[in-house]
Amino acid sequence: MDHSFATAWDAGLVLASRRKWWRIAAEIEDQMLRPTVPTRAQNKRGRSAKPVLKATGPGQIWSLDISDVYSPWRKIVFKVYSVMDILSRQIVGWRVEDREADHLAVDMFEAAIAEHGAPHTVHADSGAAMRSHLLRDALTV
Incomplete structure (x- = not known):
């Protein structure tokens, strides 16, 4: 999608913002069938719970x-x-x-x-x- 946007931009054709291009692509069914690329957040252990600390008095x-x-x-x-x-x-x-x-x-x-x-x-x-x-x-x- 970024390549398509950059190609159109280089040709002087500005139809919409880069974010709008991504929104349009997300609505196209074929785009949704693409595999997701694993990122750091998608590790094998899963997400860990956020620590919650609560102080009831000073100095804790x-x-x-x-x-x-x-x-x-x-x-x-x-x-x-x-x-x-x-x-x-x-x-x-x-x-x-x-x-x-x-x-x-x-x-x-x-x-x-x-x-x-x-x-x-x-x-x-x-x-x-x-x-x-x-x-x-x-x-x-």
């Missing part, structure tokens, strides 16, 4: 995030590490670094736990520093 669940902050200088990016209590939305730990590293996250957590106490659960996405064995071992004490 913390959320870790590492975000990029762009500097006014070209090609210089800082990493902002932050840990938030998900019930109170209070930032319990943070730091700004020039790189993402698991030992920096461990140092931040050690300082946050010393000040606020250890949480029951820590939630994070699948970043490299967040999946590291060093951080996991430091939080599983």
Whole structure:
């Protein structure tokens, strides 16, 4: 379908948007008989259930995030590490670094736990520093 759209576009014939071409193709019965191409989401294990975390009090669940902050200088990016209590939305730990590293996250957590106490659960996405064995071992004490 993309090839047909691009060919018509190159010829100077613009009948509809690319999305409209796909909608028309979806209505054609022959298009529906085409095999589906497996993607990452269609793995053999099936979909896993989304984790649901619910805090009933402060200090139970913390959320870790590492975000990029762009500097006014070209090609210089800082990493902002932050840990938030998900019930109170209070930032319990943070730091700004020039790189993402698991030992920096461990140092931040050690300082946050010393000040606020250890949480029951820590939630994070699948970043490299967040999946590291060093951080996991430091939080599983």
